[in-house]
Amino acid sequence: MFAIAIHGGAGTLSRAGTSADQEAAYLQGLESALDAGYSLLHEGGSSLDAVTAAVVSLEDNPLFNAGRGAVLSRDGLAELDASIMDGATLAAGAVCGLRHIRNPITLARRVMDRSPHVMLVGEGAEDFARNQGVELVSNEYFRTDIRQRQLHRLLQGAAEKENDLLAHGPASGIDAGMGTVGAVALDARGNVAAATSTGGMTGKRWGRVGDSPIIGAGTYASNGGCAVSATGHGEYFIRAVVAHDISAQMQYAKLTLAESVKNTLARMKALGGNGGVVAIAPDGEIVLDFNSEGMFRGVRSSGGRREVSIYR
């Protein structure tokens, strides 16, 4: 048995405000990312390589809030965060506040594979990238018209919106300022892995970092529990330590993956948080769940399951 599940962000996705063409483009993007990861698993590749390939595909797609097409900070810059974890060894790598790395997830992978550290930040992380021979790109590479318009709209209503933003997070989804991409996979050797990459939230400042690059919050993987990648209002996912909480319930309380996800999302919702997760266990159980209106998501398994969807 091998399988991969992915997400492309969660939030207030309004069917009414979305054209059929837009919807088709998102679904196509999800399909391509699923295929990129699944074909590696099919050839006997590792779950780690599969989640990396799926996330790279979503980072390269300007529709999703990661890599090219990431949301913009208050200063109009893309500032990118990513993390990855290997369920077999509990090795992990994470990067935050990147401004010049085309594929943040591959740098997170290098931190895991080629440094003695787990998390590198900002200029230091980019120095490490140079040292590794990774190509740097200008910040403009990430910037798209849609993201500029979103930032502009947010800044127009500045004071009022800012209070709202701090209290509730931005409205999200197809036409707003949130989202993240992520993947979890199980390979034929029984190993799970998780990866997550994001531009964070539109209009962020002061070096704000959400849950996505935090191991245990936005990303976690353990063969003793499960692999999880999260998306949603990061402040709440950090406080509820979402990804590790799900894995720990499986490992210590012997709950199923579905039960663990349900419990954790309920606790996070009680705090006031919105969003969802994709998760996979070594026994092949797969869960794609969210407490928001929708979540871009997809799953493909050797058992013949193959689907992509947006709404509930």
Ligand code: ASP
């Ligand atoms: N979790 C991301 C963050 O808070 C945003 C998202 O997933 O929509 O940075």
